[in-house]
Amino acid sequence: VLFYRLGDFYEMFFDDAVRVSKLLDLTLTGRDCGLEERAPMCGIPFHAADTYISRLVAMGEKVAICEQLSDPKECKGMVDRDVIRVVSAGTVIEDNLLDEKKNNYLACAYRSDKAYAVAWADITTGEFRAAEFSDSEKLLSFLVNLSVAEVICNNELLLEVKDCAEIERGILPRFSCYLPWAFQKGSAEKALFSQLSVRSAEALGLDNHPAALIAAGALVQYLLETQKHSLKNLNSVRYQDNSGYMTLDSVAVRNLELLKNNAEGKRYGSLLWLLDRTKTGMGARLLSSMILSPLHDKAAIERRLSAVDELYRATVIRMGLSDMLSGMRDVERLAGRISNGNLQPRDCLALSQSLSVVPSLKLQLAGFTCELLKEISADLVDTKPICDLLDAAISPDAPATTKDGDYIRTGYNAELDELRSVKNDSKKIIAEMEAREREATGIRTLKIGFNRVFGYYIEVSNSFKDKVPYSYVRRQTLTTGERYITEELKALESKIFGSEEGAQKLESRLYAEILDVLERNIPVLQQISRAVALLDCIVSFATVAKENRYCRPEIGEGGGTLTIDEGRHPVVEAISRERFIPNDCLLDGGENRTMIITGPNMAGKSTYLRQTALIVLMAHIGSFVPAKRAVIPLTDRIFTRIGASDNLILDRSTFMVEMTEVANILRNATPESLLILDEVGRGTSTYDGLSIAWSVIEYLTEKVRAKTLFATHYHELTELEGKLDGVKNYKINVR
Numbered sequence: 147v148l149f150y151r152l153g154d155f156y157e158m159f160f161d162d163a164v165r166v167s168k169l170l171d172l173t174l175t176g177r178d179c180g181l182e183e184r185a186p187m188c189g190i191p192f193h194a195a196d197t198y199i200s201r202l203v204a205m206g207e208k209v210a211i212c213e214q215l216s217d218p219k220e221c222k223g224m225v226d227r228d229v230i231r232v233v234s235a236g237t238v239i240e241d242n243l244l245d246e247k248k249n250n251y252l253a254c255a256y257r258s259d260k261a262y263a264v265a266w267a268d269i270t271t272g273e274f275r276a277a278e279f280s281d282s283e284k285l286l287s288f289l290v291n292l293s294v295a296e297v298i299c300n301n302e303l304l305l306e307v308k309d310c311a312e313i314e315r316g317i318l319p320r321f322s323c324y325l326p327w328a329f330q331k332g333s334a335e336k337a338l339f340s341q342l343s344v345r346s347a348e349a350l351g352l353d354n355h356p357a358a359l360i361a362a363g364a365l366v367q368y369l370l371e372t373q374k375h376s377l378k379n380l381n382s383v384r385y386q387d388n389s390g391y392m393t394l395d396s397v398a399v400r401n402l403e404l405l406k407n408n409a410e411g412k413r414y415g416s417l418l419w420l421l422d423r424t425k426t427g428m429g430a431r432l433l434s435s436m437i438l439s440p441l442h443d444k445a446a447i448e449r450r451l452s453a454v455d456e457l458y459r460a461t462v463i464r465m466g467l468s469d470m471l472s473g474m475r476d477v478e479r480l481a482g483r484i485s486n487g488n489l490q491p492r493d494c495l496a497l498s499q500s501l502s503v504v505p506s507l508k509l510q511l512a513g514f515t516c517e518l519l520k521e522i523s524a525d526l527v528d529t530k531p532i533c534d535l536l537d538a539a540i541s542p543d544a545p546a547t548t549k550d551g552d553y554i555r556t557g558y559n560a561e562l563d564e565l566r567s568v569k570n571d572s573k574k575i576i577a578e579m580e581a582r583e584r585e586a587t588g589i590r591t592l593k594i595g596f597n598r599v600f601g602y603y604i605e606v607s608n609s610f611k612d613k614v615p616y617s618y619v620r621r622q623t624l625t626t627g628e629r630y631i632t633e634e635l636k637a638l639e640s641k642i643f644g645s646e647e648g649a650q651k652l653e654s655r656l657y658a659e660i661l662d663v664l665e666r667n668i669p670v671l672q673q674i675s676r677a678v679a680l681l682d683c684i685v686s687f688a689t690v691a692k693e694n695r696y697c698r699p700e701i702g703e704g705g706g707t708l709t710i711d712e713g714r715h716p717v718v719e720a721i722s723r724e725r726f727i728p729n730d731c732l733l734d735g736g737e738n739r740t741m742i743i744t745g746p747n748m749a750g751k752s753t754y755l756r757q758t759a760l761i762v763l764m765a766h767i768g769s770f771v772p773a774k775r776a777v778i779p780l781t782d783r784i785f786t787r788i789g790a791s792d793n794l795i796l797d798r799s800t801f802m803v804e805m806t807e808v809a810n811i812l813r814n815a816t817p818e819s820l821l822i823l824d825e826v827g828r829g830t831s832t833y834d835g836l837s838i839a840w841s842v843i844e845y846l847t848e849k850v851r852a853k854t855l856f857a858t859h860y861h862e863l864t865e866l867e868g869k870l871d872g873v874k875n876y877k878i879n880v881r
Contacts, residue, residue: 147162147165147166147202147207147208147209147210148162148210148212148229149190149195149199149209149210149211149212150212150227151192151211151212151213151214151227152189153218154191154192154193155189155190155191155192156189156190156192156195156211157187157188157189158187158188158189159177159179159185159186159187160185160186161186163185163186163187163188164186166188166202167186167188169201169202169205169207170190170198170201170202172188172189172190173188174186174187174188175187175188195211196240196242196243199233199240199243200238200240200242200243203233203234203235203238203243204235206235206319206320208232208233208234209232209233209234210229210231210232210233211229211230211231211232211233212227212228212229212230213227213228213229213230214226214227215227215228215230229374230374231372231373231374232371232372232373234252234296234372235252235295235296235319236250236251236252236253236294236295236296236297237252237269237296237369237372237373238250238295239269239270239482239483239486239488240488241479244270244479246427246430246476246479247422247427247430247431247434248293248431248434249268249271249273249293249431249434249435250268250270250295251266251267251268251292251293251294251295251296252266252267252268252269252294252295252296252297252298252365252368252369253265253266253289253292253294253296253297253298253365254266254297254298254299254324254361254362254364254365254368255285255289255297255298255299255300255303255321255361256299256300256303256329256357256360256361256364257282257299257300257302257303257306258302258356258357258360260357261278261279261280261356261357262278262279262280262281262282262284262285262303262357263276263277263278263279263355263357263358263360263361264276264277264279264285264288264289264358264361265358265361265362265364265365265383266292266294266365267365267369267380268482269369269373269377269379269380269482269485269486270479270482270483270486271379271428271431271478271479271481271482271675272379272380272381272478272481272482272485272668272672274362274380274382274383274384275383275384275385275386276352276355276358276359276361276362276383276384276385276386277358277385277386277387277388278355278357278358282303282306282307284395286307286310286312286318287395287396289318290312290317290318290396290399291394291395291396291399291438292438294318294319295319296319296322297318297319297320297321297322298321298322298323298324298364298365298368299321299322299323299324300323300324300326300329300364301323301326303321304321304323307321308321324364324367324368325367328363328364328367328368329360329364330360331356331359331360333363333364333367334359334360334361334362334363334364334367335347335359335363336363337363337364337366337367337370338350338359338362338363338366338383341366341370341377341380342380342381342382342383343381347359350382350383350385351384351385352383352385355385358385362383366380373486375485375486375487377485378484378485378665378668379481379482379484379485379486379668379672380485381668381669381672386439389442390441390442390443390446391439391440391441391442392439392440392441392442392763392766392781392782392783392784393782393783394438394439394440394763394783394784395785395810397785397786397787397807397810398759398784398785398786399438401756401786401787401788401822402417402756402759402760402763402784402786403415403416403417403717403756404416404417404418404437404438404763405417405418405434405437405438406418415717415721416717417437417716417717417760417763417764418433418434418437419717420690420716420717420720421433421437421686421687421690421764421769422686423468423685423686423689423690424471424682424683424685424686425468425471425472425474425682425685426471426474426475426476426678426679426682427476427478427479428476428477428478428479428675428676428678428679428682429471429678429679429681429682429683429686430682431478431679432679432680432682432683433682433683433686436683436767436768437763437767440763440766440767441766441767441768442766442780442781442782444701444703444780447701447765447766447768448701449516449517449518449768450518450684450687450767450768451698451699451701451768451770452516452517452518453514453516453518453519453522453684453768454684454687454688454691454698454768454769454770455516455698456514456515456516456519457519457684457685457688458688458691458692458698458770460514461692463510463513464685464688464689464692466510467507467510467511467681467685468685468689470503470506470507470510471503471507471678471681471682471685473499473500473503474500474503474678475496475497475499475500476675477497477500477501477671477674477675477678478671478672478675478676478679480493480496480497480500480671481668481671481672481675484661484664484665484668484671485665485668487661489661489664490546490547490548491540491541491544491545491546491547491548491553491657492544492545492546494536494539494540494544494660494664495536495540495542495544497532497536497664497671498532498533498536498537498540501529501532501533501674502533504526504527504528504529504674504678505526505528505530507526507678507681508523508526511523511526511681518680518684519681519684521677522677522680522681525673525674525676525677526674526677526678527670527673527674529667529670529671529674532663532664532667535660535663536660538555538557538558539554539555539558539656539660540553540554540555540660541553541554541555541556542555548653548654548657551649551650551653552653553653553657554653554656554657558656559652559656561652562649562652562653562656565645565648565649565652566645566649568641568642568645569642569645569646569649572642572645575638575642576594576602576638579594579634579635579638580592580593580594583604586615587613587614587615588613589606589610589613589614590610591606591607591609591610592604592605592606592610593605594635595629600621600622600629601639601643602631602635602638602639602642603621603622603629603630603631603635604618604629604630604631604632604635605624605627605628605629605630606618606627606628606629606630607626607627608626608627608628611627611628614628614630617632617633618630618631618632619631619632684768687768687769687770688770690769690770691769691770694716694719694720694772695772696769696770696771696772696773697770697771697773697774697775697776698770699761699764699765699770699771699773699776699777699778700775700776700777700778701765701778701779701780702777702778702779702780703779703780704779704780704781704782704818705735705779705817705818706734706735706777706779706780707732707733707734707735707777707779708731708732708733708734708758708762708777708778708779708820708853709731709732709775709776709777710730710731710732710758710761710771710773710775710776710777711730711773711774711775711776712728712729712730712773712774712775713728713729713730713731713757713758713761713771713772713773713776714726714728714757714772714773715753715754715756715757715760715772716757716760716761716764716771716772717760718753718757719772728773728774729754729757731758733820733853733854733855734853735817735851735853736872737871737872737874738872738874739847739851739852739853739854739872739873740843740846740847740854740856740870740872740873740874741854741855741856741874741876742843742856742858742863742864742866742867742873742874742875742876743755743855743856743857743858743876743877743878744857744858744859744861744863744864744875744876744877744878745877745878745879745880746878746880749878749879749880750878751824751857751878752788752824752857754855754857754878755788755822755823755824755855755857756788756822758820758822758855759784759786759820759822761773761776761778762778762781762784762820763784765778766778766780766781779818780818781818781819781820782816782818782819783814783815783816783818783819783820784819784820784822785810785811785814785815785819785820785821785822786807786822786823787804787807787808787811787822787823787824787826788822788823788824788825799829800828800829801829801830802829803829804826804827804828804829805829805838808823808826808838808842811823811846812842812845812846812850815846815850815852816850816852817850817851817852818852819850819852819853820852820853820855821846821852821853821854821855821856822855823842823854823855823856823857824857825857825858825859826838826839826842826856826858827839827842827858827860828859835860836860836862836863839856839858839860839863840862840863840866843856843863843866843870843873844866844870847870847871847872847873848870851872
């Protein structure tokens, strides 16, 4: 939809007007345009554009903003106009349209003959990553977890996923096909290398990932085309090697209620809700990313755990850090606003206030010995020159926008101060001049006046005409006297008339110079924001651990023994008013591979299964866990098959959902995986269901050899203990 600026309105014409008038309930009018019929037209006030744009974007539309580029007062003929930006769901930058705790990702998906790849970016933060996948199913599951706002892709991928149920039912946004040439290797490389100022794929770590490189290059091309500026905060791309992370498919994310609860789809009751004690928007976004991408590297997990451990023990410092973080604004998104050209004066004050906290954070971290906290401290660089510039330049009472001026601080620029004093003190200056001229000429009736036709003038009555100096130039004759001007009065008039406009132009130029300094420091701001976000998450982990009596888990090797002593479900414990009864868990690759768990309805079988999975996952994100003691082996994947429920919006019956999830587990689980299966076989008749459950346990125990928790109502399955090596029976008692 084209928003065409005409004065104080954005107008839409022809088909756009007809369509948008229905979508937004606007009055449809018409305008003569040289055709036989009047052009359909509708419009909105330009100051309310954000509201209408957000509504259109939410409906899946894209909005091209065509702005007036020159001042109508100074133009002869047509005003210069051009499209300055295209707004879509993935390129929204307006603060009021974004959730500070969530990233707003735009993704570019690509399919080649040999690989699938996706690149994703958030232009409000500068985050930019890429990854490759073996099939479209894994790619789609990844995009669901990522909660992308918009997806562009090449034609080959679009054809493959056009009937995908996730897209059909709105779980994923509709993919839009981007220009074929953007996905050519040469074009993609040129766009990416130019944006990131490199000469080769090796410099980006993408030399062995050609599909990811093409997806990233096409994404950059799309952003440059729609945003119409250089995207200074998009200055590096990171390849996400999935071998360094535990794999979580969208089923596991949903079943374990990691980001939102299944009952209402809200944060309350999720693992994110429990762990989120972050004080900044950038910390909240990183925490969400950590939960979706648990680490699969023992050294990296131990680094995080050591940092949490030190803060866990240093209660006073931890509380001090938490208070300081509360005083920080979202530096990551402020850097994004600098890059995107929508930084306002009040944002400058917020940036200065946030950066002034950094030295205090660094001081608090000085005594810690763990590697990660030392690295965070090193990244918290001093930005005193930036703070000094902003404090000196921006008025503490700055308005919300630059439109009305008066945002540059008095005393920052002498010329601006003079222009403002002329504008503000014009009456006083004229009165002083009038008094001066009376005294110099001896004409006691002399007065200085103003009208719209002649501007400022000196008026002398007829009785004093003979005293008028030769330097006065006659402008107008009246019945009662004469009106004159002087060179000094003309100069003063010009100064008064030009002072307001001059002050605005000078303010604008000074602000542009400040933004130029900030733009050059975007990498520094991003470095600080990454350090603060990580510190915020670690402080949050330590706070939750201290308040809820969590312990530091021991991380074992992959395939080792999983031991949990007195484990508790972290979320149920936090929500329930009653004491949670702790339980133990022992799983290994030998005699205790598979636990068959029976017990009455509402006994807590599903709670126990989820509790074990959540404890394993929390350990892998570097958090302490709700237990007396926990030994957690490196786990490559957590698979879940929980509850007998249908998924009618994906056209799947209860049994179809169950069998699809079980098939995925049987196909992809390894000896290092943790499997959570609840009520397998409940979606069909009793004997068929029992047969399926029996054969699944046999296959998982004998062939896959993964650690498996299997809750069931089929008591016949307890016969497998003694028949199959590795199977143990457990029963939940309710007292």
